Amino acid sequence: MLSSVLFIIGINMLKVNHILQAIALTLISSASFATPAKNIILIIGDGMDDHQVTIARNYLVGPAGQLTLDNMPVRSSVAVLTVDEEDPNKPVFVADSANTASAIATGVVTSKGRISTTPNTNQPVTTLMELAAEAGIATGVVSTASVTDATPASFLSHSKYRGCESPNMMNPSASYYGIIKPRCDTDSKANGGPGSIAEQLVESQAQVILGGGTKHFDHISDSDGQHLLKKAQQAGFGVVQNREALLNANTTRLLGLFSPSTMPVMWRGDEGRKAEFLADNDAPFGCEAEPTFTGMPTLREMTSKALDLLSRNDKGFVLMIESASVDKQSHARKPCGHIGEMKQLDDTLKLALTYAEKHPDTLILVTADHGHAAQIIPAQSLFAALGAENHSSGRVAMVTTPHGEVMAINYATNSGKGSEEHTGVQVPLYGNSVAEGLLPSHINQPELFGVMTAYLGL
Amino acid sequence: MLSSVLFIIGINMLKVNHILQAIALTLISSASFATPAKNIILIIGDGMDDHQVTIARNYLVGPAGQLTLDNMPVRSSVAVLTVDEEDPNKPVFVADSANTASAIATGVVTSKGRISTTPNTNQPVTTLMELAAEAGIATGVVSTASVTDATPASFLSHSKYRGCESPNMMNPSASYYGIIKPRCDTDSKANGGPGSIAEQLVESQAQVILGGGTKHFDHISDSDGQHLLKKAQQAGFGVVQNREALLNANTTRLLGLFSPSTMPVMWRGDEGRKAEFLADNDAPFGCEAEPTFTGMPTLREMTSKALDLLSRNDKGFVLMIESASVDKQSHARKPCGHIGEMKQLDDTLKLALTYAEKHPDTLILVTADHGHAAQIIPAQSLFAALGAENHSSGRVAMVTTPHGEVMAINYATNSGKGSEEHTGVQVPLYGNSVAEGLLPSHINQPELFGVMTAYLGL
Numbered sequence: 001m002l003s004s005v006l007f008i009i010g011i012n013m014l015k016v017n018h019i020l021q022a023i024a025l026t027l028i029s030s031a032s033f034a035t036p037a038k039n040i041i042l043i044i045g046d047g048m049d050d051h052q053v054t055i056a057r058n059y060l061v062g063p064a065g066q067l068t069l070d071n072m073p074v075r076s077s078v079a080v081l082t083v084d085e086e087d088p089n090k091p092v093f094v095a096d097s098a099n100t101a102s103a104i105a106t107g108v109v110t111s112k113g114r115i116s117t118t119p120n121t122n123q124p125v126t127t128l129m130e131l132a133a134e135a136g137i138a139t140g141v142v143s144t145a146s147v148t149d150a151t152p153a154s155f156l157s158h159s160k161y162r163g164c165e166s167p168n169m170m171n172p173s174a175s176y177y178g179i180i181k182p183r184c185d186t187d188s189k190a191n192g193g194p195g196s197i198a199e200q201l202v203e204s205q206a207q208v209i210l211g212g213g214t215k216h217f218d219h220i221s222d223s224d225g226q227h228l229l230k231k232a233q234q235a236g237f238g239v240v241q242n243r244e245a246l247l248n249a250n251t252t253r254l255l256g257l258f259s260p261s262t263m264p265v266m267w268r269g270d271e272g273r274k275a276e277f278l279a280d281n282d283a284p285f286g287c288e289a290e291p292t293f294t295g296m297p298t299l300r301e302m303t304s305k306a307l308d309l310l311s312r313n314d315k316g317f318v319l320m321i322e323s324a325s326v327d328k329q330s331h332a333r334k335p336c337g338h339i340g341e342m343k344q345l346d347d348t349l350k351l352a353l354t355y356a357e358k359h360p361d362t363l364i365l366v367t368a369d370h371g372h373a374a375q376i377i378p379a380q381s382l383f384a385a386l387g388a389e390n391h392s393s394g395r396v397a398m399v400t401t402p403h404g405e406v407m408a409i410n411y412a413t414n415s416g417k418g419s420e421e422h423t424g425v426q427v428p429l430y431g432n433s434v435a436e437g438l439l440p441s442h443i444n445q446p447e448l449f450g451v452m453t454a455y456l457g458l
Numbered sequence: 459m460l461s462s463v464l465f466i467i468g469i470n471m472l473k474v475n476h477i478l479q480a481i482a483l484t485l486i487s488s489a490s491f492a493t494p495a496k497n498i499i500l501i502i503g504d505g506m507d508d509h510q511v512t513i514a515r516n517y518l519v520g521p522a523g524q525l526t527l528d529n530m531p532v533r534s535s536v537a538v539l540t541v542d543e544e545d546p547n548k549p550v551f552v553a554d555s556a557n558t559a560s561a562i563a564t565g566v567v568t569s570k571g572r573i574s575t576t577p578n579t580n581q582p583v584t585t586l587m588e589l590a591a592e593a594g595i596a597t598g599v600v601s602t603a604s605v606t607d608a609t610p611a612s613f614l615s616h617s618k619y620r621g622c623e624s625p626n627m628m629n630p631s632a633s634y635y636g637i638i639k640p641r642c643d644t645d646s647k648a649n650g651g652p653g654s655i656a657e658q659l660v661e662s663q664a665q666v667i668l669g670g671g672t673k674h675f676d677h678i679s680d681s682d683g684q685h686l687l688k689k690a691q692q693a694g695f696g697v698v699q700n701r702e703a704l705l706n707a708n709t710t711r712l713l714g715l716f717s718p719s720t721m722p723v724m725w726r727g728d729e730g731r732k733a734e735f736l737a738d739n740d741a742p743f744g745c746e747a748e749p750t751f752t753g754m755p756t757l758r759e760m761t762s763k764a765l766d767l768l769s770r771n772d773k774g775f776v777l778m779i780e781s782a783s784v785d786k787q788s789h790a791r792k793p794c795g796h797i798g799e800m801k802q803l804d805d806t807l808k809l810a811l812t813y814a815e816k817h818p819d820t821l822i823l824v825t826a827d828h829g830h831a832a833q834i835i836p837a838q839s840l841f842a843a844l845g846a847e848n849h850s851s852g853r854v855a856m857v858t859t860p861h862g863e864v865m866a867i868n869y870a871t872n873s874g875k876g877s878e879e880h881t882g883v884q885v886p887l888y889g890n891s892v893a894e895g896l897l898p899s900h901i902n903q904p905e906l907f908g909v910m911t912a913y914l915g916l
Contacts, residue, residue: 057537091863092837377880391874405548405551414839416841416849
C-alpha cells in the first residue's frame with residue numbers, strides 16, 4: 001500500500017515540479033530588471049575582542065543586557081593569521097591592523113605592517129574593493145582613524161609598510177608596530193611606483209572615503225606637482241572637511257576628512273582619567289563627553305552619508321566601516337575611550353540593520369582584526385580574604401558604570417610608558433540573517449575575503 | 459494564466475499534503491515504541507575563554523588548524539552573570555566557578571562561592587540533575603577536579619559555600635575566592651541540615667560520579683557514624699579508585715575517585731617550567747608529560763565509562779563533564795598544564811560526537827564558566843623597534859610549539875605570589891547539530907538551564 005501511495009505522490013510531485021519550474025522561469029524573466037543589487041556592509045571594530053564587547057555591554061546596557069551586536073543572528077569566531085616577513089611559512093601569534101585588514105581585503109596572509117602586499121616578495125594583491133569596482137559595484141570606506149591608516153588603506157591601496165601614508169612619509173624616520181623602518185622610496189611616484197597611500201586613495205576607484213587624515217592629503221604629488229586634494233577633485237570627488245558639509249554633500253564621489261589624523265573620540269574618563277598603577281590612584285571614575293569631539297561627525301553620520309551615496313548604484317556596493325579607536329584607546333589605557341567607540345560601532349550597526357531591512361540583499365558582517373590588552377578583573381581580588389596584598393601589576397581603571405557599579409579593567413601587557421600590546425586571541429564575527437549558511441562557526445580570517453567575493457559573485 | 463496554474467498546484471498540493479500526512483501518522487504510530495531517548499552531554503571547560511581556545515589551537519594544531527571544538531556547527535557567546543551576596547540586585551563583573559556552575563545547573567544568578575543556593579536568602583534551588591532524575595532520566599558528573607569541587611557540586615548538591623566539601627570542612631578555617639569564611643555548621647547533618655557536599659553526592663540520585671576527591675569521602679558521616687564510601691556502596695554505587703577498576707566497572711551506579719583532591723594534569727612545562735617575570739627567566743620551553751599523571755584515567759576514559767553506563771537507561775541521560783584544570787593551571791601560570799587539559803577536553807568532545815552520531819537525539823553543548831588570566835602577547839613587543847625596554851609587568855611564558863615557534867603567554871592579573879584572577883569576559887558556547895535553532899547567538903549563562911530543560915521536556 002505504501003509503495004503505491006509513494007507512486008501516486010511521485011507522479012504528482014513530478015507534475016508539480018514542472019509547473020513550479022515554469023512559474024519560476026516566468027517570474028525570473030519578468031523580474032530580471034528589478035533584481036535587487038547585492039550589497040556588503042563590513043564593520044570592523046579595530047581591536048574589538050570578546051573582552052571589549054563585554055566591557056562595552058557592562059557599561060552601556062548592563063551585563064544581562066543586549067547590545068545591537070548581541071542580537072545579530074549569526075555568531076562565529078575568527079582565527080587571526082600572521083606570518084613572519086623573512087620566513088612566510090612561519091606563523092606569528094600576534095598581528096597588527098595592517099596584516100589583518102590585508103587578510104580580510106585580499107584573502108592572503110601577510111606579515112605585520114604590510115598593506116595588501118605579499119610577505120617577503122612584496123607583490124601587490126588584488127583587493128575586494130578592486131574586484132568589486134571592476135564589476136561595476138560601488139565601493140567605499142569609512143573610518144574614525146585617518147583614512148590612510150592600516151585598515152582602510154588595506155582595502156584601497158598596496159604598500160610594503162603602513163607608515164607610508166603620504167608623499168613625505170615614503171622614508172619614515174620613526175617606526176612602530178615592530179617594523180624596523182622599512183623604506184618605501186622605490187614605491188614613490190618619483191620612482192615610478194604606485195605612490196603613498198594617500199596618493200593611491202585619490203587614484204582609487206572608491207566612491208566614498210570618509211574619516212580623519214587631512215594632514216596626509218595636504219601635500220604635493222611628486223608625480224605631477226599637484227596638491228592631493230586638487231587631484232581628488234579632478235578625479236570627481238567632492239571634498240568636505242566638516243560635519244555640516246558632510247551632511248549636505250550630494251556629489252557622486254565624496255572624500256571627507258574631518259581631522260588632521262585620527263578623529264577625536266566620543267568619550268573620555270572624568271577629567272581625562274585613564275588606567276594607572278593602583279598604588280598611584282585607585283579612585284573609581286566614570287565617563288564623560290570628550291570635549292574635542294564637539295563638531296565631529298559620528299561614525300553613524302558618516303555611514304549614513306556613505307549608504308546614501310553608494311546605494312544609488314544599480315549594481316550594489318561594498319562598504320567597509322571601521323571603528324578604529326577601540327584599538328587606539330586600548331593602547332592608551334583609556335577605558336571610556338574604547339567604550340565610547342564601541343557605542344559608535346553599535347549605533348552604526350543599528351543603522352546598517354535598518355538599511356538592510358529595506359534592502360534585503362545586504363550582507364552585514366561585523367568583526368575585529370585582532371585582540372587587545374584590556375581585561376575585566378575582580379574589583380577586589382578573588383583572594384582578598386587571604387589577607388595578602390594582591391593586585392594587578394599592570395595599570396587598572398576602576399570604572400563606575402551609569403548604574404553605580406565598579407568595573408575593574410586591567411591593562412598589563414606592557415609596563416612601559418608607551419602603549420599596551422595587541423593580543424593573539426581569536427576574535428568575534430557576527431552576521432545578519434543574510435549571513436546564515438555563509439559563515440562556518442569558526443573561520444580563518446583570510447577566508448572572509450572568499451565569503452564576500454562569493455556573495456557578490458566576483 | 460498564472461492564477462489557473464496556481465489553482466492546479468493548489469489542488470495537487472492539497473492531495474499531496476493529505477497523503478504525506480497519512481504516511482507520517484502511520485510511520486509515527488508504528489515507531490512509537492522505538493522513539494530514541496533524548497540525551498544531553500554538557501562539557502564545561504573551567505576558565506576556557508577564547509584566549510584558552512586560541513592558545514590550545516596554536517599549540518596543538520597550529521593557528522590555521524582546527525580543534526574538534528572549532529568544527530562544532532553552532533557557536534554562541536555567553537554573558538557570565540554574578541550578583542553581590544549582600545545586595546543581589548547589584549551585579550558583580552567577575553565570577554567564580556561556584557556561582558557560574560550554579561547558574562547553568564539551576565537558571566538562577568547567585569553570588570560567588572554559592573552552590574545552587576540563592577544569594578543572601580540561602581535557599582536551595584532545584585538543579586537540572588534533580589529535575590532529570592525525577593523524570594527517570596539518568597544523571598552523571600565527570601570532572602578532573604574533586605567531584606566535590608564547585609562545578610560538579612553545583613549540579614548535585616546545595617551549599618552556602620563551595621568549601622564545605624566534607625563533614626570536617628563545615629566550618630572552614632581558611633577561605634578563598636573572596637568569600638570570608640562562611641560557616642556551614644547549621645547545614646551539617648548533626649544539625650539536621652543536608653550535610654557536606656560529599657554527603658549530598660552520596661545521597662544524590664546521580665548514577666555516575668567520576669573524578670578526584672578521595673579525601674573528601676574518607677570521613678564518617680555525623681548523622682549515622684558510617685564511612686561515606688560505605689554509605690555510597692549501600693546506596694548502590696560501585697566504588698572504584700584506580701584506572702583499571704574504572705575500565706572494568708560494570709555496576710549500574712558508579713562512584714570513581716582517582717586522586718585525593720584535584721586529579722593530576724596531563725602535561726607540564728619542560729622540567730616543570732611555568733611563567734615567570736621576564737627579568738628572571740625568558741628562555742622558551744616546551745611541554746612534556748606530567749609524571750604524576752601516570753596511571754590516571756583520562757577525561758575521555760572516564761567519559762567513555764559514563765556514557766556506557768548512562769546510555770543503558772531507556773529514558774536518556776544528562777552527563778556533565780568538566781575539564782577543571784584549564785582553570786587551575788591558569789591560576790598557577792602553567793601554560794602547558796592548561797593546554798594539556800584543553801586537549802583532554804577536545805579529545806573527550808570527539809568521543810561525545812562519535813556517541814551522538816549513533817544516538818542522534820544527543821544534544822552536545824560545550825561552554826566555559828568564566829574567563830581567565832592568560833593572554834597571548836607578542837613574543838617581541840610591537841614597539842620593540844622604538845628601542846624602549848618594554849615588556850609585560852606580569853609573568854610571561856615563552857612556549858615553544860611542536861613546530862618550533864615561540865608563543866608568549868602573559869599572566870598579569872595579580873602580581874602576588876598566590877594566584878592569577880578570573881576575568882569577566884563573555885565565554886564561548888558550542889553546540890552540535892542537534893543544537894541548531896536551540897541557541898541564540900548570544901545568551902545569558904542562566905538561560906542555558908532553560909535550553910536544557912526544554913530540550914528534555916522537563
